[in-house]
Amino acid sequence: MRATSVAAPMALLLSSSRAYTLPSLVPTGPFFQDLGNETWVIGNEIWNMTQGRQYGVELYYKDHDCVGDAVGHYVNHNGAQSDLNWTSASIHHEGTYQGATYLDVQFAAREGDMHWVIFAGLAGAYQYFVNRDLPVLGEFRTLWRLDNTTFTHGKTDLRDEALPPLSDYLPENKVQDETWRTPGAGGGGGGGYITKYDLTSWVRTQTYYGVYGERFGSWYINAGKDYYNGNHLKQELMIHRESKTGDAVQLSMIHGTHFQVSAVDEFPEGKMWGPWLWYLNDGSREDAAQRAQAEFAAWPYAWFEDEAYHQRGSVQGQLLLSDGRPAAHAAMFLGDNNQSKTALDMCSDYYYTGYTDAEGRFEFQHVRAAAYGLQVWSNGSEMADVTTEFLRKDVVVVAGETTELATMAWPVSNKTRIFQVGDFDRTSYGFAHGGAPYEHGLVEKCPADLRFTVGTSQTEDWCFGQSKLGSWVISFSLDQSPAPCQREGRSNEEATLIMSLAGYSTGASSRVWANDVVIGNLTSGAAPGLLNDPSLYRAGTTAGEWRYFEFPFDAGTVLRPGDNEIRFEVTNNTTWRGFMWDSVVLE
Template sequence: MPGFLKYQYHIIMEKGISGIYNYEKVTNNKDQPLTFGATSTVYRFNPRTMNQATNSVQQGILSNNDELMNSRLVQDTTWQLADSTYYTKYDYAGYIRNSPYVRVFGNGCGAWLISASREYHSDCPLKQDLLVHQDALIANYMTEGHFATPAVTAPVGWSKIYGPWLLYFNEGMDDEMRADAIRQSKMEQDHWPYKWMNETCYPLKRGELRGQIASPIRSMVVLSSSLTEEFDRQTFGFSYPTETNVNGDFKPNRIRPGTYKLTTYPIEGYGIGFQSEKLINITQGKNRVTVDLSVPTEVKWSIGETNRRSGSYQYCNEERSYIWHTLPPADLQFEIGKCEIHTDWYYAQTKPGAWTIRYKDSLNGKNRVLRIGIAAPSYNKGSPILAVDVNDNLINEFHYRNDQSIYRSAPQSGNFHSENIIIPGDLVTEGDNLISLTIRQGSVMYDSINLSDNQF
């Protein structure tokens, strides 16, 4: 038997705070690497008293078990209710690092999970997971595979602090409780790192970084202490994401001292799949860095701009719901220069069929470069398969690992992939050209698609 990790759960009460602080310390004290799929803390309250919830983005009344037991099960923890609407526990999932607080509440009582920092969570800026759902449940998933985050393989001697976070309680009218919790959330952020922590692997003295990305477009910057993992698949380190401003400047602070992999990628423009990496050392106090990120600035045409999310298309900005992935058409015709991405291109291609892009081109003897950004590939029965044809010629067929995001109500992202496809010049025709994106099985969510006549 490989053995088990050493797991410690801490509860701290501070005078004058209406709540309890919690953190977890996990250690591999065995003589071999150990793998675990999830670590989380779940708080369950009385659903008859607290029957409403918010994930910081959307708010609503939670279904109860009696109602769900009498409803039709559609897929895992997803039901069609008596009024033909759907409820799933993934309705109130969300982006971990964009959720400083979540809560369940009702009858003048509120319970909040307030996180001063999300540095300890797995994955990347687009990491999402369950936050609140039926049974008045609040969840804090430090790492979990609901949206295809990989398992943690902890090396010998590895130890990590998850947290601390605050489970906060208040009373009053809804608006009063929300305003009070927002004040408390800001106070917790101001106090991070907590001075009352007494753990050798929780440094109180932190570093700050002032940097600039030499690039013509805004970028995401991610500092990851896990040097052997991809920044968007990291599981056993600490992660600090931030966005640059219009001048390319960024300034994350309160960073644990140590060596980091700095990764930057565009969040606008045409650089689908482009990124830059650099190792840097963060010391206590002030640190500085400059990074180059080269991206294409001109293309023949583009459907959306790249940010690793389906942030511009039909249904992408709706509240999470199982219903959205059932609505896009199986077949679609999209003409460059005439159709609108906000209404005529959908957030995900969810049914077997072909989405065809029609565009004008001229012969010049050059190859073309088709770049496709996949914001999420999902399938609840196998692996998603996408075929790409140009003027009725099959160019390639791509098989993806299921990230579970689309059918679990994610409207904008899952695991990102990018394809850089060379179209031979002899396949280009004068005038009308057709690119067909055919779903063989599963679903694909698009970040952006563009065409150029240079490899860059």
């Protein structure tokens, strides 16, 4: 079945700066057709897709099959072995919004229901998924695998470039999971690689992304993001070249753990991901951007028929640090009330992120009615020295109301700061190569041995990641030696070394020294529990999963007048794995 060709783009459903006139001879309206034998056709006057038990194929738009020899559309969990199989399809709901008719078509599988909301005049459809019985998993996604001659380029918020040619994926050059040396490249690190992880982006800041070519574009626009797992530092794959067939891959990683420790999550029945918009156009990024602007302005969607979706309220308040400063531009996360997981690993319900203003004030809008836990931490800038985080449970959001939180006090350390290397913000920003574009093997550019002198060296003299065998030393001077600790009361002459990691990939161990005394060890899988996040070996340069460690020691015994050292000695290593730095503080 082929879609009717049209002479011009169709009218935008929602408000936008672009609008077009519907040609009078083109039939309008969304449709659903059951062809029997577990085959269905959905679409409208602009596009249509044939859906089988597993794959959506023959996507026709402007008289062109956008799937071609590629796989098409499907939904799966935990890799390609777990594709969902649709046992039935039906019209879940039909209605009209602002004069446009629509159909909500539901495809049912044992695990849950995939919905396509198809409006008349819309090039694309809104999609959402409702959980029924998903297994415990780490990865859950919907995606398109599209024709690679039609869709030659990919765009995220961070990158816009041609997808690598399939001919560059040489089997003899494969170095790890979906990563190859480029033809003719040497074996050294820092460039010369093809990896699907290059086209990763931050989930909560992306506006639109997709694949496109000279005449066609396929985009995902996620205006609402509360169904995503994780916090501000949640990053995921967006697009890539499928290395076996060359398909152009457009991913909707609605639950993923590619850069996290946790890969074992379960979800309540009824958990809903979406709706998000899958949008087709002529390949114009400017048009996709304008469409995204309209979608963000219209979220939460008034047309969506789901009572719980519309039960929303807001939260506002102010945070002041215990030293009197406002908690300016701090990162805020509204998540699970039971904070047994890190903010990045929270997954089962709905999550909201934001930042305080210069006075420490904040507001979360359009929050689903429920009880939440509030977490706040330094995002650098005016609070770069704040090593503590703020926690508050039982933040209750009531539909149609604003929850007013009284001005809250955030305790901060009152110890004497001896030195700090790097802003405390859970990222590697500020260090050499920190925050660079995604690039496989970049940590190889960091040295095996490094010396940082407090008062002389600059932040950028410290490298973002430590992976090689060797020692990184922080040198500092004291005018006088602290008095030994009083062992009974442990006086304020006890020193604490704070080690904040933006990420850690297993395979490297470190021994932590204060002068000639070992004050700590960091080892894969051992106390204090260094588990793997794949950030360093999956092209990450900014963050993986944040870890925080304190190593107390007797300052009067270990430190001395004059020159002193803190040393991080990597005692065993694995290529491309190790420590991604956030900040080091001695107080």
